[in-house]
Amino acid sequence: xxxxxxxxxxxxxxxxxxxxxxxxxxxxxxxxxxxxxxxxxxxxxxxxxxxxxxxxxxxxxxxxxxxxxxxxxxxxxxxxxxxxxxxxxxxxxxxxxxxxxxxxxxxxxxxxxxxxxxxxxxxxxxxxxxxxxxxxxxxxxxxxxxxxxxxxxxxxxxxxxxxxxxxxxxxxxxxxxxxxxxxxxxxxxxxxxxxxxxxxxxxxxxxxxxxxxxxxxxxxxxxxxxxxxxxxxxxxxxxxxxxxxxxxxxxxxxxxxxxxxxxxxxxxxxxxxxxxxxxxxxxxxxxxxxxxxxxxx
Numbered sequence: 001x002x003x004x005x006x007x008x009x010x011x012x013x014x015x016x017x018x019x020x021x022x023x024x025x026x027x028x029x030x031x032x033x034x035x036x037x038x039x040x041x042x043x044x045x046x047x048x049x050x051x052x053x054x055x056x057x058x059x060x061x062x063x064x065x066x067x068x069x070x071x072x073x074x075x076x077x078x079x080x081x082x083x084x085x086x087x088x089x090x091x092x093x094x095x096x097x098x099x100x101x102x103x104x105x106x107x108x109x110x111x112x113x114x115x116x117x118x119x120x121x122x123x124x125x126x127x128x129x130x131x132x133x134x135x136x137x138x139x140x141x142x143x144x145x146x147x148x149x150x151x152x153x154x155x156x157x158x159x160x161x162x163x164x165x166x167x168x169x170x171x172x173x174x175x176x177x178x179x180x181x182x183x184x185x186x187x188x189x190x191x192x193x194x195x196x197x198x199x200x201x202x203x204x205x206x207x208x209x210x211x212x213x214x215x216x217x218x219x220x221x222x223x224x225x226x227x228x229x230x231x232x233x234x235x236x237x238x239x240x241x242x243x244x245x246x247x248x249x250x251x252x253x254x255x256x257x258x259x260x261x262x263x264x265x266x267x268x269x270x271x272x273x274x275x276x277x278x279x280x281x282x283x284x285x286x287x288x289x290x291x292x293x294x295x296x297x
Contacts, residue, residue, distance in 0.1 A: 006092065008039050008051050016092055017049070021084050024098065034106065034196055036277050037212065042101060047083065051096040054277075058095040060212025063138055065097060068211055071188065077125045078102045078207040104199025104206035107229060108285060113203035115234040121205045122230065123241035126222050130187040130244070133216035143191035144217020147176040147255045157262035161269065163287075168294055169258050176255020180248040186216035193225040194260060195285050205229075219245075223253035227292045228260050235297045254293060261290035 006012075010029050017025040027044035034040070037055035042048050052058055065082045072081045079102065086096035104110075112118045142150065154173050158166055190197075191213035199207035223245055226235040239245055245253065268283020 006094075008053060010041070012092060013041050013049055013051065013096075016086055016089070016096060017043075019089060019091060020086055021098065024084070043098065046101050048080065048099050048101045049086075049096060050080075050099055051086075051092075052094040055212070061095050061097050063214060064099075064211050067137070067214065071129070071211075075125060075128050075208075077121065077205065079211065080209055102199055102207035102209055104201045106196050107198050107200050108195035108279070108281060110200040111203070112200055112205070112229075112231050115231040116237055118200075118204045119226075119230055119234040119238040120241045122225060123238050123243075125205070125208065126219070126225075127242060127244065129190065130219045130222070132185045133188045137186070137188065137216040138214065140186070140189070140215045140217035143213050144186070144189045144215045144221050146181050146218060147173070147179075147220075147252055147259070150256075150259060151177065154259050154262070157259065157266055161262050161265045163262075163265070163290065165294065169262070169290065172258045172293060173255045176252050176258075179251035179255075182218040182220065182249070182252075187219050188214065189217045189219060189221050190214055191217075191221055193222055194228055194264060195282070196279075198225075198229055218252065220249050220252035221256055223249060224257035224260055226253065226297075227257035228264075228289045230292075232292050232295070235292070239297060250297060254296070257293045258290065261286045261293055264289065 010031065014025055014029055024043060030042050032040035032042055037053060037060060039051045039053045040048055050061065052061055065085060068079060068081050072079050080099040082097050082099050084098035088094055158169060163169060190208065190211060192210060197208065197210045198205055199209065226238040230238060239250060264282045264286025267279050268286055270278030271280035272283065
């Protein structure tokens, strides 16, 4: 049996806890739906076990272990913080981490009803996150870079999804590619703000999770969330509250929001067709986000 074929069960997770963190091993354990690169298990009321599953390397988890304790204290929304490390063993040859549990419902299963409050909350969170990253911070890979470096990915998504308004989507993308590059120092970027990675409660944002793609780069990658996460009409409020995005940053962010919306639509289509990792409910969310993108700020 290869690593990728190992079935992660409650019994396996409890065995790992007994081996490496026995004081936590008898807490209630239940699987959390979702996740692809990592599988999540809620541990008691305040903890979770994040187990490397499809991620080919432990780098995302190791990155979270290294940097979330640095970032979490100054962020205005709860984020998962590592509290124990699980190392590869004969029982399980991959990494796993015990983290704090962030309360709320994932946005892809919930909704934002307080758009203005959510816009202000997201802006405050990103203002706190988007500070100059230290020299040791992980560098941008396929996240945090100028949209022009992602043109192949955009073409793949737009051809696979083939939306009826593809010409309008391409125009938004071409405008982002033509926009001036980020000229400031690389800042901390979450890199993967989509509806499954933010939590909601009482109609507004209540937490942010999955920092496996965080890096130092262009903040436009996160500013795309103005369209991907927030309801229609909230983008203008968000950018007013964020107050640091010039015209070029908004153009880049809008193009990246189109890219992310197409990705959600493609994942939805894969789910409709029963393909591994596909999520049928992401399709409508992606289409709604793309509609918001096309309407602009």
